[in-house]
Amino acid sequence: MTISLKINGKSQDVDADPSTPLLYVLRNDVGLHGPRFGCGLGQCGACTVHIDGRPTFSCILPIAAVGDREITTLEGLLEDGKPNKLQQAFIDEEAAQCGYCISGMVMRAQALLHTKPNPTDNEIRNYMRPNLCRCGTHTAIMRAIKRAAIA
């Protein structure tokens, strides 16, 4: 079945079963490897993308449910092909150990900064809670988000 999706500002037709999770389509059919497969159960946040600007687990979002809502992936945050302010802040703070969760972390943090450009530490902690990091990179992630907020 052909389903039309709006991904990073472009319309894209994909041919897949309507129950297929958006994550699989983004990675396998569209070739966007920003969103990662972590748990596949909406528990870890590695697959986080924006749907109409809201951070969303793409592993439990079937493509039949996306409709005409706008999908933004990690790649969609680039500005003129370069890392945006938040992505650069993650690089500058070396906010990654194994790095697997980081694309989801960036997506969730970006959604926070869109609605609250200067969040408090507590607001950051609460907002980031759905995304898990098993390496314990939390303090570096915190620094990166604050660096982007202040910059």
Place this chain on the structure above:
Amino acid sequence: MHEGVDREGRQLYPAFPYDHFTKATNEDIHALYSFLMSIPAIHNVIPANQLSFPFSFRPIIAGWKVLFLSQASLENDASKSVEWNRGRYLVEGLGHCGSCHTPRNALGGEKKSSPYAGGAAEGWNAPPLNASLVTAHRWTVDQLAEYLSTGWHKLHGAAAGPMADVAKNLGQASKDEVHAIATYVASLSSLPDSKPAVIADNVGKSQPADIAAIYAGACAKCHNDRNDVGPSKALSLSLSTAVQQREPANTVRVILHGIQSYRTGGGPYMPAFDAILTDTQIADITQYIRARYTNQPQWTDIKTEVLKARQEAQP
């Protein structure tokens, strides 16, 4: 605690459930007082009363008490076990289960004519604890005890909404006390032990194909009908108590907000679908689950319930 009057002699609103605490013994009240007074004091400004007249006029509560406060203590029922009597003392008194699980009348008093027939709490349904509760499997004493102390049972589902906090607290209570509570609560429904389970899966019933696809992609990876609850402890929805209720309130709220209370303890977990699905999709999925996994009548006005639940503050 017994009379609903504060230190300065002011009448207290029954949002503080002294209509139940009044059943607690003096010894227990004194023990609670000693414990509370052992906690270091903090500076706290009490919020102003925002009720409108005449409810802002505290003395009218005295009238409410004449109607709805019975200070008579619970007499031991010699025909029942010691454990049942202990359970009744905890449930009717400090546990104040009826504050949510008994319906209230227009004046906010518990309807004593229909005890434990189901009530409301913070937008959620508090299901009936009497025989009018519809479930796939009947609750046994041991199942109730496990549910109350862990917040989950494999044949009934997870405690969510305000009940999640109750289970979290009871997880710290002694097993014997929780078992006594379960003994009394199970006796309220007095269903025969032989009541057969009713497991519905009306998968053949005609369903909109797009909703079935959304269910398959968003829900069925965890709620997989194979009795394999997985790391999220997700049941087949044919077992879920919430899906069998008279109103969609709890099912809608679990889908919208998920279940995260037990994340640190490794208990049941469900992601919030508030950003994943649209209001219409959540309403359609709710109806799909109701039609597929129960033999109960269809719910009405689910979309209204979704919009209402979105407005509620989340803890």
